Amino acid sequence: MQAAVFYGNEPRLVVEDIPVPVPQRGEVLLRVTACGVCHTDLHVLRSEVKFPAPAVLGHEVSGVVEQVGDGVGNVAVGDSVVCSFIMPCGDCRHCVRGAEDLCEKFFAHNRLNGTLYDGTTRLARADGTPLAMYSMGGLAEYCVVPASDVFPVPAEVGLEAVSILGCSSFTALGALHTAGLGLGDRIAVVAAGGVGSSIVQFAAAAGVSQIIAVDISDEKLSAVAKLGATHTVNSRTEDAAARVRELTGGYGVEVAFEALGSPATFATALDILDDGGRAVVVGIAPAGSTGTIDLARLVRRKLQVLGSYGAKARTDMPALLRMVAANTVRPQEVITRRYPLAEADEAYQALARGEIVGRAIIEMS
Template identity: 60%
Template sequence: MVMRAAVLNRVGGPLEVEEVPIPQPKAGEVLVRVAACGVCHTDLHVIKGEVAFPTPCVLGHEVSGVVAQVGPGVEGLTPGQRVVASFILPCGGCYYCVRGEEDLCERFFALNRLKGVLYDGTTRLFRRDGTPLWMYSMGGLAEYAVVPATDVFPLPEGLALEEAAILGCALFTALGAVRTAGLEGGEAVAVVAAGGVGLGIVQLARAFGAYPVVAVDVRPEKLAKAKALGASHAFTPEEAQEGVRDLTGGRGADVAFEALGRPETFRLALDLLRDGGRMVPVGIAPQGVEAGVEITRLVRRKLRILGSYGAKPRKDMPLLLRLAQAGAIQVGAEVTERHPLEEADLAYRRLDRGEVVGRALVTMGGGYA
């Protein structure tokens, strides 16, 4: 039995659709028939060689789908269930997972992110000749994906299956950022860069009772999208400092989020803070990129920089699903375009050119309910 998968054969090359054997789950794993996979900047960093990862590989780390098969020892999941998975695949047994810090899972970073394998040290993806294909998270740009059962969550009724894919990274990362910030109701928030993750932060900040919620971006259509999803105000980077101070009595934001991973947006987020404020960077930058920080201001003004990478799957994903089910966040509203698997490369080229306004999906066309 074979499936289609979008394969990156070399850094800088195109994503090419191939037929490869359907992977098989091992103990503690689930085979998911993928409905949709979100198009994320982190995959783009791998394609461009800005984040090191072995090739040939299958990217895609933000998926929704239907359980096709469960491996030995898996309980609570059955074939036919609609599910989502986050991009962090917690091993459940390392030092950090045991402490409840699954966003720092040692085996995820050492094995999956560096070597493209799961937790027995092997990939589940191969070409017909036996050549291994390395997995970025679960390798979701394919019709089927193997996911550790620790990272598979039933999707509540009433949520559209394809759109739910973005719960696995864009909204998952946004929730992790808001929780890292310790955001409280009534606090002033600025969100620098209104892409998929930034739009999620806007929605969640609004849901947590923040005000004002200010979106900052260079593109008018992204600012308009942010306002439609709950931003109270929207500014270009040139307008942002004066605009935020006018809204906060001259002080600045209590919390500023940076969702792009560029030095200039990192510094802008810091500049938007009030004294004693918190800056939460979530954007991934190319390896080796640094952003200068004025040490004296950081010290004297008691600024805090709180890095946030994803969230804690087994704690935060159930909360995120409840928020979505309750309508506190609009999952489908973030999705602005869809592409079939054969257009996966086009989707990432559009993302690279800044043409995706919200979140793009690669859909597998499985006729899901």
């Protein structure tokens, strides 16, 4: 099969032929249909997030079940499925209490070492050199996924579009859960990329009355206005905090979602909060990044800063699929570019240049 390989010595992907992986007990082999182009992969490519190399990245995947390992009973060969980037083990202390977004085995084995939960990878180069897996390693024609992380896609739903459910939409839904969003809340979404676009769409679907999108790109702001943002603010050309307060009667928002992962956007999210407001930090920042906060304001104004990494795969992925089937959310409207696997590197270079509005996907066929 072909796979886009990251070698770790420069921020680029090389497409090459590697052996098709074999699923082990409790695992599924997928023929990948599409894989989302995510900013988190870009952090790995830029060595801003520590990860072993050589590796196959890609963690927003949809596909068709090609083979199942022993003990798999939830899907069968030929099923169309989608996966989440957090692959719950199901039996660590966090998974058993329902906090799959904190799965210990996922973080200890996959995010630190690039393996599945027996401590080994399923991928290797033609010469036998092991290839680390970022989640399932979806930038390839085939990938292996734990059976706990494959979810059947309704027949009426397009398989390519739902690939972005696994991170962009999954992360957005988790952020809304973390926020404890109320319909009367005024919200702002700081950074209108793939995750920010999904937050806007979900909040609009939930009936939130005021959704303010903040970004430095008029093109991205125009796109999220079509997804449900009631107001847009270009923070490059105007004072974002002053404008948000103007739009909210002088107060600020109850919830600000930070969807990029930078000290500047974190500061903006805090600046636009009303008293008692909640800043939900969603964007993945380069390792070692820090943000600052006025501790006196934090205490006196009763602000909250909440981290949100993702949702809970076994309950939230089926819920997302139901929402897509009901046309409540429309992932196809967030996807603005499509690339073949041969152009995977160009897709990430375009992402690095800030050219991708919403989400791009890599299509395998």
